[in-house]
Structures are given as C-alpha cells and as structure tokens.
Amino acid sequence: MADILSVESLTMRFGGLLAVDSLSFAVRAGEITAVIGPNGAGKTTVFNCITGFYRPTSGRLALTHAGGDGFELQTIPGHNIARRARVARTFQNIRLFAGMTALENLMVAQHNRLMPNVASGLLAVFGLGGYRPIQHAAIEKAKLWLDAIGLMARADDPAGALPYGAQRRLEIARAMCIDPVLLCLDEPAAGLNPRESEELSDLLLRIRGGQVGGGCSILLIEHDMGVVMRISDHVVVLDHGEKISDGTPAEVRNDPHVIAAYLGEGDEDEGHEASAA
Amino acid sequence: MSGTALRSPAARALRDAFLSALVALGIFGVMVGLRTDPGARSLVLSWHPVPVAVAVAIVFFGRLALSGWRIARPAGTAAPRRLAEGMTHAGRYVAPVFLILALTLPLYAGRYYLDLGILVLTYVMLGWGLNIVVGLAGLLDLGYVAFYAVGAYTFAIAATTFGLGFWTCLPLAGLFAAIFGVLLGFPVLRLRGDYLAIVTLAFGEIVRVVILNWVSLTGGPNGISGIPRPTLFGLTFLADGGPGSFADYFGIEPNITQRVIFLFYVILAMALLTNWVSLRLRRLPLGRAWEALREDEVACRSLGINVTVTKLTAFSIGATFGGFAGAFFATRQAFISPESFTFIESAIVLAIVVLGGLGSQLGVALAALVMIGGSEMLRGIIILGVDLVEYRMLLFGIALVVVMVLRPRGLVSGRTPSVSLGRPREISAELVAEGRG
Ligand SMILES: Nc1ncnc2c1ncn2[C@@H]1O[C@H](COP(=O)(O)OP(=O)(O)O)[C@@H](O)[C@H]1O
Ligand SMILES: [Mg+2]
Numbered sequence: 001m002a003d004i005l006s007v008e009s010l011t012m013r014f015g016g017l018l019a020v021d022s023l024s025f026a027v028r029a030g031e032i033t034a035v036i037g038p039n040g041a042g043k044t045t046v047f048n049c050i051t052g053f054y055r056p057t058s059g060r061l062a063l064t065h066a067g068g069d070g071f072e073l074q075t076i077p078g079h080n081i082a083r084r085a086r087v088a089r090t091f092q093n094i095r096l097f098a099g100m101t102a103l104e105n106l107m108v109a110q111h112n113r114l115m116p117n118v119a120s121g122l123l124a125v126f127g128l129g130g131y132r133p134i135q136h137a138a139i140e141k142a143k144l145w146l147d148a149i150g151l152m153a154r155a156d157d158p159a160g161a162l163p164y165g166a167q168r169r170l171e172i173a174r175a176m177c178i179d180p181v182l183l184c185l186d187e188p189a190a191g192l193n194p195r196e197s198e199e200l201s202d203l204l205l206r207i208r209g210g211q212v213g214g215g216c217s218i219l220l221i222e223h224d225m226g227v228v229m230r231i232s233d234h235v236v237v238l239d240h241g242e243k244i245s246d247g248t249p250a251e252v253r254n255d256p257h258v259i260a261a262y263l264g265e266g267d268e269d270e271g272h273e274a275s276a277a
Numbered sequence: 278m279s280g281t282a283l284r285s286p287a288a289r290a291l292r293d294a295f296l297s298a299l300v301a302l303g304i305f306g307v308m309v310g311l312r313t314d315p316g317a318r319s320l321v322l323s324w325h326p327v328p329v330a331v332a333v334a335i336v337f338f339g340r341l342a343l344s345g346w347r348i349a350r351p352a353g354t355a356a357p358r359r360l361a362e363g364m365t366h367a368g369r370y371v372a373p374v375f376l377i378l379a380l381t382l383p384l385y386a387g388r389y390y391l392d393l394g395i396l397v398l399t400y401v402m403l404g405w406g407l408n409i410v411v412g413l414a415g416l417l418d419l420g421y422v423a424f425y426a427v428g429a430y431t432f433a434i435a436a437t438t439f440g441l442g443f444w445t446c447l448p449l450a451g452l453f454a455a456i457f458g459v460l461l462g463f464p465v466l467r468l469r470g471d472y473l474a475i476v477t478l479a480f481g482e483i484v485r486v487v488i489l490n491w492v493s494l495t496g497g498p499n500g501i502s503g504i505p506r507p508t509l510f511g512l513t514f515l516a517d518g519g520p521g522s523f524a525d526y527f528g529i530e531p532n533i534t535q536r537v538i539f540l541f542y543v544i545l546a547m548a549l550l551t552n553w554v555s556l557r558l559r560r561l562p563l564g565r566a567w568e569a570l571r572e573d574e575v576a577c578r579s580l581g582i583n584v585t586v587t588k589l590t591a592f593s594i595g596a597t598f599g600g601f602a603g604a605f606f607a608t609r610q611a612f613i614s615p616e617s618f619t620f621i622e623s624a625i626v627l628a629i630v631v632l633g634g635l636g637s638q639l640g641v642a643l644a645a646l647v648m649i650g651g652s653e654m655l656r657g658i659i660i661l662g663v664d665l666v667e668y669r670m671l672l673f674g675i676a677l678v679v680v681m682v683l684r685p686r687g688l689v690s691g692r693t694p695s696v697s698l699g700r701p702r703e704i705s706a707e708l709v710a711e712g713r714g
Contacts, residue, residue, distance in 0.1 A: 051579060082581030089579050097572035099709030100565075101694045107562075108569040109580045114562035118590055121563040125554060131561070139696070156697045160708040178581055 003064065004029040004182055004217045005050070010059035012045050012241075019045045021241040022059070027182065027234075029066065032208050032218040034228045034249075037238035038261060043221045044092055046238075047184050049074070050219070051089045052081040063087065065181055083112050088180035090171045092187050092221075098160030102151055102170055105159050106142035109177035114138055145173035148212040149203065165196040169203065176207065182217050183207065189224040197224055201231045229253070237261070290344035294337050301336035305329050308671065309663070328663055372639050379545055383538045391537045395544055395609065397650045399602055402548040404629040404641040406598030409555055411627065412636035413564060414591035415571030415711060416466070417474040420481025421626055423461075424454040424596040426488060426618035428603025433501040433613055434494065443507035443608045447601060454600025457484075458593035466588045481623055489615045500614025504607050506536065507543055540609055547605060551598045552638055558594070560695045567591050568636075568695070572710045625649075628673060632680050635711060636692055648673060 005027040012020040020042045027033045035043050048054040050061055050073060061073035063085050071085040081087050097105050107114070114134055115121040123129035146152045149169040154162060159170060168188055175183055185204075189197045204220070206212045208231075222228050228235065228249065235252040237245040245255040252258055310329040313320040382394050403425065410418045428450040435446045465476045488495045495501065558564035566587045569577050578584055607613045629648055633640030652669035659665070665672075691706045 053575075053578075079578050079581050079583050082579055083583075091576070091579075095573050095576040095579075097569050097576065099572055099692060099704055100568065101697065101704070103696060103698060104565065104694055107696055108565055108577070108582070111562050111566050111569075111580065111582050115566075118563075118586060121561065121590070124561045124563075125557050139698075143698070156694060156699050156702055158704045158708045174580070 002029050003027065005064075005219070006060075006062045007046070007050075008060040008062070010046065010049060010061065011057045012042070012049055012054060013057045019241050020049070020056075023238070023241070023243055025236045025243060025246055027217055027219050029217050030208065030215070031233040032204065032220055032231050033234045033236065034220045034222055034232035035236050035238060036222065036225075036228060036252075037244075041238040042241040043238055044186055045241075047089060047186055047219075047221065050081075050184060051087055052076060052078045063182065082178055082180075086179060086181045087184065088175035088178050088182070089184040090168075090175050090186055090188060092190070094167050094171055096159040096167055096171055096174070099158060101156050102146060102159055102162065103139075103142055103155045105170060105174050106145055106177050107138055109174045110138045110141065112178075141177060144212070145176060148206070149173045150199075165192050168192065168196075169200070172203070172207075176213050176216075179214060180216050182219060184219045184221075186221045187223060188220070189222055189227045192224075194226075197227055201227050204231055286344075286348050290341060290348070293344055294340040297340040298333050298337035301333045302329070305332040309668070325663075328660075371643075375642065383541060388534055388537060391534070391541050393650060393653050395537070395541050396653070397646055398541070398544040398548050399606060399609075400626065400629060400645040400649045401642050402544065402551050402602045402605075403599060403626045404633065404645050405548065405551040405555055405638060406595050406602065407626050408595075408630050408633075408636065408638070408641050409558075409567070409598070410591050410595035411630050412634075412641075413555075413559065413571065414567040414588060415635075416588060416591065417470065417477070418592070418595070419474050419478035419620075419623055419627065420461075420484075421477075421595070421599055422618050422620065422622040423481040423484040424457060424599030425603040425606070425622065426484055426615075427454045427457045427596075428600030429607040429613050429618070430488060430495060430501070430603075431600065432604035433504050433607045436505050436607075437501060437503060442505060443604070447604050450604035451597040451600045454603065455593040455597045458596030459589055462589045462592040466585060466592065478620065478623075481620060485615050485618050488618070496614075498615060500612060500616075501607075502612040504611045504613065506611065507540070507608050509539060544605055544609075547601055551601075554594075554598075556638065563587070563590060565695050568692075625673075628677055632677060636709075648676070 003026040007026070008024050010020055010023045011018070023042075023046065025033075035046065037043055045054065049056045049059075052073065056074050059074065063071040063073055065071075065086070071081075073081055073085060073087070076085060082089075097108060100108070114131075115124070120129045120131075124131040143152070143155075146155050149166075149172070151162070151166055151170060151173075154166070159167060162170065168191075172183075172185065172188060175185075188204075189200055192200060203212075204218060207216060208218055209215065220228070220232065232249055235245075235247065235249050236243060237252055237255070237258050239261040244257045244261055245252050247255070306329055309332055310325055312323050312325060314323055315321070379394070379398075383391060386394070403421070407418065407421045410416050410421070431450040431453040432443070432446040435441045435449055436443070441449075461477070461480050465473060465480070468476055489497055491497070555564075559568070566577065566582055567590075569582070570584065570587055570591075574584055577587070606617070610617075625648070629644045630641055632648065633642070633644035652666065652672065655665040655669060655672070657664065657666075691703045692709050693703060694701045
C-alpha cells in the first residue's frame, strides 16, 4: 500500500539536547501506525514537527494525498498543515475550547469551510454570500460526529464541563471535522478506564475504515499496550530519539531491543505488557 | 512569618485594618489633603486634614468590616455566584428597558441630560468597539484611543480642507482607523499578553505625539476648529435657523435643543449599529474564531485557523468602530485637539469593558452608564467642602477594585453559546477563558 507520510532522517535538536535523532519511518495509507516508547523518547516532538509546531533541525516530512498532491510539511507554515495538507492532531494535554459548547468546538474546526476568506466572513454579517446552507451542512457534520462519539445529548454543554473521557473523544471528533487525510493522536487513551479504552479503540477502527467520516490514516502515540496491540497495523518504537524497532505488533513485541528499552525504564505496567509474549 | 499564623483572627484583622489605614493615609494625605488654590500672585497650597481623616477612617473600618465578614462566612463565594446568575437572567429584560428609555430620552429629559446621554453613549460605543478586541478576541489593547483620534482627525481634516460633510466622512474615518488597525496589528500581533499591552500603549502615545507635532496637518496643540455639524438629509441645525435649516423646513422656531436631540439620536444609532454588528459577528464563523482564539490559540492553529489574520480582523473591526466614534466626537465638539486623546481615555474605555464583564454587551453598557453618567452625577455634590467630581478617578479606582474582588469577571460574565441544537444555556464564567494576548 502507498505511503501517506514518509519521515526521512528527521532530526530535532533543542540546544544541546538531541530530542529526535535522524528518524525515518513511513505511515501507510489506510492504516493505523503506532509510535511507542518510554517517556521522553521524543514522540510528542515528532508530532510537533509533523504538525508544524516545531520546525525540524533537518530532515524531510513528505505527505502525499490519495489524489497525488505532495506536501513537504517541514516547509509549510503552521496553520496550512491543517488547512491545505489536511493533517489533524490532538494534544497530550487536552486542548479543547473549554468555555465553548461541544457543538461550538466542532463548528470552530470547520472554520475554513464556513469562512473561506475574510470577505465572505464579513459579507455574512449582512446575510450575503450564501452562508446559511454552508452553516446548515456544518451543523449536520457536527451532529454526525457528536453521534459517533456518543455526545449528542451533551451538544450544548460547555466542553470544559464534560467528563474526562468525553473530552478526549470530543477532541478527536474536533480534529476529524477538518476532514483530515492523516490524524495524529497523542496518547488518546491516557487516563481512560478499560471500558472507555475499549470504546476508543472501536472509534479509531471505525475512523480508519471510513465507517464514520471519509476514512483516514492514523498516527497514534500510545502507552496503553492493550490498545496498541489491538488496533495498530504497524508499530514504530522510539527510545532516546532513535528508532529501535519497526514492524507489525507481533514482531515488535518479540524484539529484544524493545524489551530491553522498556525493562530498562523500569515502568512495571509497560514492562509486563511488552515482555508478556 | 510563623507569628502571624499563631495570632488570633481578631488581632490579625486589626493589624490588617491598621496597615490599610496607613496606606490610605499615604495616598489620601497627598491626593485629598493637599490642595492648590489660586492665590493673589501664585498658587497657594492649603492643607485639609478633615477629609483625610474621614477617608482614612472609612478605609480602616471598611477593612475591619471586610475581615469580619470573611471570618463570619469563610466560604463566601456562594453569594456572588447567585448574583451572577440573577444578573444574567435579568439581562434579558434589562436590555429592552434600557433601549426604550434611551429612545424616549428626549421626551422627558432636558438639555443637560441629553448632553450627558450623548457622552455616555459615546463611551458605550467605544466600549462595545473595544469589547470586540479585548472581550471576544482576548487581545489586551491599551491604545484604543489611537483609533478614536485617527477617526476624529480624519473627519476634521477632510471636512475643513475638502469641505466634505459628516456622512461622507464617517465611512472614511472608519476606513482610516481600520487601516491603522492593520498597520499596527501586523507587527505587534505576534506578541502576547503583557508585551502586546505595552506596545499598544506605546502606539496610542505615538499617534498622539505625531498629532501634536505635525502642525501643518493637524494644527498641533491648537487643534482643529470649525468642524461642521452633521446634517439630516441636508438640513442643518444652526442656532439661528435660516434657509436650509431643519427649523426653517418644518416651519418651527430654531432651537439649540433640536441639534442636541439630533446628535443624541445619531450617536444612539451608531452605538446600536456597533452592538448589532458585534452580536451578529459573534454568531458567525469569524466571531466564533475570535472566541476560540481567546480560549486556546494553539488549538486554533492545529485546526487550520490563520491566527494572524483572525487577530487582525478583530483589531481592525474594533478600530473601525473607534474611528466612527472619533468622527462623531469631532462633529459634536466642532473642535478637537490632542488633549482629548490621552492615555486616560484608553484606560477609561478598558475599565468599562473589564468592569462590565469581558464579552458582555449589556455589562459594558451598564458600566459606561455608571462610570461616565454616575461620575457626572457627582458634580455639585459637596462633602466637607470638596466637590466629589474632582475625585471621580479615585472613585473609578475604588469601583474597579471592589468589582474585581467580588466579581473578578465583571458585572455580567458568562457567555451564551453562539450556536445550539436545543435551547441555548448560559455558560458559567469559571469555564470561559480571558485570553492571554
Ligand atoms: N520545546 C522544547 N524545548 C526543549 N526541550 C524539549 C522541548 N520539547 C521537548 N523537549 C525535550 O525533548 C525530549 C522529548 O520530549 P517529548 O517529545 O515530549 O517526549 P515523549 O512525548 O516521547 O514523552 C524531552 O527530553 C523533552 O524534555
Ligand atoms: Mg509526549
């Protein structure tokens, strides 16, 4: 299958600290690719490079749409990575618009469709520019996602007042509202109980398969090995900014480098999971 | 500081009150106690101990009462919150009542109150304009008066050199202010929080200093006089009537009050336009993006929103209304000079927005009414030989402190969702972000 994102020799240096060291891997279209590794391995930094929050010290991030359009993400300014290259993301620490309702959060995500340029935004003040049908479509799309994440009943509640698990799901729905081709999720299962993790896995599988939304590839950072092993098609393991393993979940699980890295970190939970096989 | 912790609450309250009184003595001793009166040859300094003593005593006992109240009910947050909900609820009925009172003001109020109404409405309009920038987009702008000045001078210069009328110049004034908004915005909107505040403050001063020194264009410190009054479809409001005047056309006695009434309705219409545009924008993608920006700029960027352009629109639309208000100010006064556009004007408008509750249209109107109208009402109230209006800035300050202590979000906080599936419910203030720049 074709690669949607190809990361080539990505390096990110913060002063003297080499957070990502000449990392290369590929995200295949229509798959869920997991990036795992101990804390501080550089996973979030890779995401920040892909989504334009950091400019990589060196390396290449090539994104290719299904239609053949290519984007060099390392050269595109911030917001255009979401807008033109259509890469969406969530954050390790949830970043919802807490004082706005769930519905409003999903509407803000559709900003560029609702308001293609400033002139159209101003014309809408006077009821011109055919704003109504676009708004109607945007609300319908928001409803579709509220339904998919089971928050229809809480559409008019402020995002900040939702339970933690619901906020995680809402953030994913919000990211999906930009119609991404690649969805980057930074520890979406962190803080969820087993049942919620299960539901999240189902949601991500449905997003990948296109049962909800238009279908998209997923890049996933996750510590919960249950989730990773169940849903990912491909796993990349990072340690100290370097790739130490890359393959199917089963291959990675049996890789001695991975077991060593996780045992070395001394995190009981993850150590068990990784060495269980 | 282990000693403080061991002391009894009463002793601590007393100590607090004493310290507050000491600070008050330092402040009031100079501000209230010393006064300059015109003497035979020069100013004479006179010393007024009684008002100082009264002020210090008020602070001492006020502080003591506050401490007592805190001790009596330690969980003292319930009351303000209930007040907030009540306020938001009442808002639905208060706004129409105020609108009707304003529309019918010329029927029951005399010249003095009409003039005061015009002044209040000018600040209401400025407050609503700045509310777009500070309340919705969360950008702290300390130089709003610059746009007010640009609007006023654009109109004054266009009118006196090209002979253009008020209605022709009004859009021009708004346009120029908007252009200045963009010019200022481009370099500074990358800055955040305190830095943005400082740079906008400096911008306000730069505009004033340029006006002061560009004598050939602006008349420098002498200002510009002879600015034409607005007309009603070509009818003038000259005091002596004459052909082409309002009084002549309708065959009534010319009367200066007619012009005041007309000016009142002009500023009322302009303020209502500002309100209408703000309310409408809030429910549209642009306004929603401003609020999202105030909530979380990083998230906005991750959703493909061009943060710089969105901030610029807020800045320049806010500036446009400042420019409109400036043009009105110029036509009403018929004379403008740089003295009318000092930093204190920005501070007053910002205080109105903060006091009213960031983002709340009704709150801003109420705050303007209380701060501008209320302080004018103080004129002539003489306590212990001092006219209270001289201390209006002091009272502003006290009002701000009191509101910030009791209701840190301003008089009317919370926000109504811009779109909803069911009946929209108010979002409580604790969840709403203030913006960090
Ligand atoms: N903006 C930054 N400035 C300096 N150091 C950073 C920055 N962001 C991340 N780092 C460092 O890079 C390393 C990798 O961090 P991160 O990517 O957050 O790890 P992970 O997400 O895998 O836990 C850490 O040592 C972290 O301290
Ligand atoms: Mg991380």
